[in-house]
Amino acid sequence: MTTAISDPAQALLGVYRPAEPMFVAGEGSTLISESGDRYLDFTSGIAVNALGYGDADFAAAVRESLESGVVHTSNLFRTRPAGELAHWLTEHSFADRVFFCNSGAEANEGAFKFARRWAAEIGGGGKHEIIAFHGGFHGRTFGALAATDRPHLQDPFRPLMPGVHFAAIGDLDGVREVASAAATAAIIVEPLQGEGGVQQVPPAFLAELRAVCEEVDALLIYDEVQVGLGRTGTLWAYEATGVAPDMLTVAKPLAGGLPMGAVLLTERVAQAIRPGDHATTFGGGPLVASAALAVCRRIGEPAFLAEVRRKGAWVEQRLGTLRHERADVVDTRGAGLLWGVEISGDAGAVVARALDSGLLLCTAGANVVRIAPPLTISDEDLEQGFQLLASAL
Numbered sequence: 001m002t003t004a005i006s007d008p009a010q011a012l013l014g015v016y017r018p019a020e021p022m023f024v025a026g027e028g029s030t031l032i033s034e035s036g037d038r039y040l041d042f043t044s045g046i047a048v049n050a051l052g053y054g055d056a057d058f059a060a061a062v063r064e065s066l067e068s069g070v071v072h073t074s075n076l077f078r079t080r081p082a083g084e085l086a087h088w089l090t091e092h093s094f095a096d097r098v099f100f101c102n103s104g105a106e107a108n109e110g111a112f113k114f115a116r117r118w119a120a121e122i123g124g125g126g127k128h129e130i131i132a133f134h135g136g137f138h139g140r141t142f143g144a145l146a147a148t149d150r151p152h153l154q155d156p157f158r159p160l161m162p163g164v165h166f167a168a169i170g171d172l173d174g175v176r177e178v179a180s181a182a183a184t185a186a187i188i189v190e191p192l193q194g195e196g197g198v199q200q201v202p203p204a205f206l207a208e209l210r211a212v213c214e215e216v217d218a219l220l221i222y223d224e225v226q227v228g229l230g231r232t233g234t235l236w237a238y239e240a241t242g243v244a245p246d247m248l249t250v251a252k253p254l255a256g257g258l259p260m261g262a263v264l265l266t267e268r269v270a271q272a273i274r275p276g277d278h279a280t281t282f283g284g285g286p287l288v289a290s291a292a293l294a295v296c297r298r299i300g301e302p303a304f305l306a307e308v309r310r311k312g313a314w315v316e317q318r319l320g321t322l323r324h325e326r327a328d329v330v331d332t333r334g335a336g337l338l339w340g341v342e343i344s345g346d347a348g349a350v351v352a353r354a355l356d357s358g359l360l361l362c363t364a365g366a367n368v369v370r371i372a373p374p375l376t377i378s379d380e381d382l383e384q385g386f387q388l389l390a391s392a393l
């Protein structure tokens with residue numbers, strides 16, 4: 001029997017601490033609350049809503065898919081959008097094959113399974129270890145969490161998936177210490193660490209990781225769940241580094257806010273995967289795949305990406321000014337429309353003050369305020385957001 005509760009939301013499991021406003025509508029880069037207050041969104045639903053709110057292309061794709069009547073068939077049957085989306089992704093990346101799932105953590109779980117399957121074929125069951133990095137974030141499921149070096153997230157849930165080693169970004173010797181041909185299946189790294197404080201990984205280090213992977217016959221996995229699909233001003237963050245992976249995971253912006261993730265793989269890896277090796281009921285369903293096709297086609301336009309870079313350059317310059325003007329701004333870093341503002345104080349307090357003044361921000365660690373507006377944000381909204389940010393600081 002349940003007892004009556006006044007606020008229906010009390011029935012939600014308490015794993016989140018949502019802020020006060022209840023959002024009921026959105027347009028462009030603005031969310032509108034139940035009480036009619038407007039909030040400029042510099043979070044994009046944590047780097048998800050790349051096309052902002054109320055995008056016409058996205059809405060048309062979803063509507064058309066709904067009107068077909070086929071939202072889901074399972075992967076027992078073929079549907080057109082998944083194939084078209086996989087084809088688009090392979091035409092626009094290093095990859096030859098794609099596996100669809102439903103979130104970022106699931107994409108990383110899939111990548112780890114594919115890596116183990118591939119590695120076992122060449123090195124047997126002992127070749128199953130993963131090397132990950134301090135500051136990285138790969139998700140909350142057991143495998144992804146095992147590769148996410150955050151003791152406060154991991155400790156209550158041990159034992160996690162075994163066989164994960166951590167190294168520091170830039171510490172090649174540390175990587176070599178834990179890498180071996182007999183044991184290592186893959187190295188996973190975010191080309192730009194999002195949750196870990198918006199930290200760029202030097203391209204030269206990625207090239208060194210690539211070389212280690214060749215030496216010990218392991219796969220290089222890029223987690224582009226947060227930074228993929230235009231966020232950094234190129235379609236994939238790795239493009240700016242010149243170092244391609246063997247697998248890449250993507251999720252957040254992929255289906256414009258509908259739940260979808262994907263693993264992009266080379267044929268070399270795909271050759272090791274057999275029917276039944278991995279599966280998920282909802283993966284690549286026609287509704288989400290249709291939405292994702294609309295999102296990918298928009299973001300993939302060279303002019304769209306050029307706009308992200310132009311706005312990113314403006315943000316970089318504004319943040320540079322802020323850093324010079326304010327002693328409490330310790331560092332500013334990022335690319336495209338993902339930036340971190342490291343401050344000497346508590347980033348959560350800045351986020352709270354910004355919320356009070358109508359700007360949505362989020363943190364990336366205790367001292368970093370994260371800026372991740374929709375990629376479609378207008379110059380006027382960017383300008384207004386920066387004025388609100390400066391006051392909140």
Ligand SMILES: Cc1ncc(COP(=O)(O)O)c(C=O)c1O
Nearest residue numbers: 103104105137138139194225226
């Ligand atoms: C880089 C990265 N990988 C994986 C994840 C997990 O994604 P999801 O929350 O969709 O499981 C996140 C989420 O923030 C992320 O930033």
